[in-house]
Each structure stands twice: as C-alpha cells, then as structure tokens.
Amino acid sequence: MGCLKEKIKVAGFLENSLVNGDGIRSVLFVSGCTHNCEECHNKAMQSREYGELVGLDNVYERIMRNYPLINGVTFSGGEPFENSDALYKLARKIKNNSDMNIWCYTGYKYEELMNSDKSEWKELLKSIDVLIDGKFIREFKDESLRYRGSKNQRIINVQKSIVSNRIIKLDI
Ligand code: SF4
DSSP states (O other): OOOOOOEEEEEEEEEEESSSSSSSEEEEEESOOOOOOTTOTTGGGGSTTSSEEEEHHHHHHHHHHTTTTOOEEEEEESOGGGGHHHHHHHHHHHHHTSSOEEEEEOSSOHHHHHHOSOHHHHHHHHHOSEEEESOOOGGGBOTTSSSOSBTTOEEEEHHHHHHHTSOOBOOO
C-alpha cells in the first residue's frame, strides 16, 4: 500500500502506553462517537469537531517512529468504527510493514460489526487482532478489570473469531 491521502481527526496520541492493551503500545484516539454512554470517560472526544485534522501518513509515521519499542497499536476514541474508512487503511499499512498487532476499542458489539452491510466496518474488523467491544455501562463498572471499564465489554480475538465463525475471547 502506498501513500495514504486521507485525513483523520486525531483527538489524542500516546507514544507508549502500558494500559491500553497487551505490551507497550502507541494509542491513537480519534474524534467522533455517537454512543453517548453515561459517564463516558472521553466526553470531549464525542464531538467530531474536537482534535486536529492530521494526514493518515503522518499518523503512520508517528507510530512507526516508536517501533520496535512498541509491539502494537491501539485505536480508541471516540469511536474508531465511526472512522473506519480511514482506520482500516492505516491498520493495513502498519501490518504490512511491521509485526505489530492492532487492538481496537468500540462501543459497538462484535456481532453488530460482523453482520453490518457497511463494508468499511468489515474491512477494519478484518485488519485488527483484538477488539474490546460494547458500550461502557455504569452498572457493570469494575475497576479491577484489565483493559476495559465494565464487565459487559469483551476482549475478543478477532482473527480466531472470524475463522471459527463464533466469538473467541482472548485468554487474558
Ligand atoms: S463509546 Fe467510549 S467515547 Fe463513545 S460515548 Fe461510550 S465511553 Fe464515550
């Protein structure tokens, strides 16, 4: 894959984080989310106006500057699947040029994404390794959980789930 011409609204970026997935990871927060979870932890990022419009190739280069210190990239937000047309291209370019894995947070459920007729949702799903799915639900909040905020959220091994046509959670 060559140059990525698209731009994306970047709400935040962490060069190397230990708490947004397994290992040391760069984390890209994208703007825009319509889920409106009660007690949303990133309220400002719900707006598509928030953040800075950045070329995808610039985001890619910023990520790659941290490689190989980092072993993966996490997409968060905001709602990555509301930016899926750009993110699946970024994910593919990262995977084509490194051995990094991609984790992704979403307020949608795996089944909604898989059964959708939005091709860009499927493309993004196919390009990621681990999906933390579902809205943040206050009643199920549990601060002892790793990598997720509420018990309803699942940590899904996407590639194994696609192949076996059923949800396989990550053993973590
Ligand atoms: S999915 Fe995340 S960013 Fe969107 S409203 Fe819920 S907690 Fe906030």
